[in-house]
Amino acid sequence: MSTADTRALPKERIAAEHVQQMFDRIAPRYDAANRVMSAGVDVLWRRKAIGRLLDGLGESPRLLDLGAGTLDGAVEIARRAPGARVIAADFAREMLRAGRAKLRDLQGDHASSGVNLAARVQPQIADGHSLPYTDGAFDGAFSAFCVRNLADLPRASRELRRVVRPGGRIAILEFFRPERSRFFFDKLYNARVLPLLGWAVTGDREAYRYLPASIAAFRTREEYAALLRDAGFSHVDARPLFPSGVASLVVAS
Ligand SMILES: C[S@@+](CC[C@H](N)C(=O)[O-])C[C@H]1O[C@@H](n2cnc3c(N)ncnc32)[C@H](O)[C@@H]1O
Structure with a gap:
């Protein structure tokens, strides 16, 4: 997009x-970077969040x-809840493309066990600011490391409330701005x-400068x-x- 076009927006x-262009750029190496940067702990965080999401939501x-990015969360939900149907929404086409490839590979691995992941995880291009779903379309929503990137967070939060039925639940994983900055995590590691x-892993310097900058500019958990x-949402546990x-x-919820 030219500068003149950008000024008109x-x-x-x-x-x-x-944000969309940045995630499209890093999509092919996104998973590898996650595993290296979090030493695999991101997988455990998603599992914990998904356990809380699914608790009591039915079969x-x-x-x-x-x-949904490269579908790590959506796939984990489908594995944990064999009756669940998951819409994996993201506005970065290349992230979903990487996710679809992963889904095909996993489907091959699970073929003999009859776990039909591909039929239950549906990737869709959608923007969190105006979701193409009816009111109360979902029993629950999961979102990992996305909300910090939303340009209009109040609007996107109202959209989440709208598409999740009354009594449904959301589970959000995120790096919030710390109340007080800590030397090791904030000043050194992040x-x-x-x-x-x-x-080093993605070859994209800007995207990984954006990560700590976006945490520092984000809201605190409270x-x-x-x-x-x-x-x-009336019950919020952070x-x-x-x-x-x-x-x-x-x-x-
Ligand atoms: C850090 S990645 C997280 C991906 C995945 N949830 C995970 O746990 O690995 C953030 C994702 O949010 C998506 N995203 C950011 N803003 C969005 C928006 N307004 N609508 C839809 N997706 C958005 C990005 O495209 C990206 O795939």
């Missing part, structure tokens, strides 16, 4: 396009994974080590919890995850 739209819940690791209450509150899990 509202600020939120420019930010959204920037065959309809679920949304917002900002600010210095992460960008280097991300750059600010986000308050925003969800404003969006219409907690840090191990190790030492680097990431947090927010469950709301």
Whole structure:
């Protein structure tokens, strides 16, 4: 897009396009970078969040994974809840493309066990600011490391509230801005080590400078919890995850 085109767009739209293009660029190496940067802990965080999401939602819940990326969360949901149907929504086409390839590989691995992941995980291009789903379409929604990237978070939070039925649940994993910045995680690891690791694995320097910058510019966990209450969620439980509150899990209904 030319500079002239960009100037004609509202600020939120420019930010959204920037994020979308960045994820499209890093899509082929995104999973590898995640595993290296979190030493595999991101897998455990998703499992924990999905356990909280599914608890009590029944045998065959309809679920949304917002900002599903390369489908790690959606696939984990489908494995854990064999009756669940998951819409894996993301606005970055290349992230979903990488996810579809993963789904095909996993389907091959699971073929003999009859676990039909491909039929139950449906990747769809969609923007979290205006979701193409009817009111109350889902029993619950999951979102991992997406909400920090949303250009208009209040609007996207109201959209989540709208598409999840009353009494349904959302489970959100995210790196929130810490109340007080900690030397090891914030000043050393996030600010210095992460960008280097991300750059080394993906070759994209800017995307992994954006990561700590977006955390520093984001809301705290409690600010986000308050925003969800404003969006219409009445029960909001926001907690840090191990190790030492680097990431947090927010469950709301
Ligand atoms: C850090 S990745 C997380 C991917 C995946 N959830 C995971 O746990 O690995 C953030 C994802 O959110 C998506 N995203 C950001 N803003 C979005 C928006 N407005 N609508 C839909 N997806 C969005 C990005 O394209 C990207 O795939």
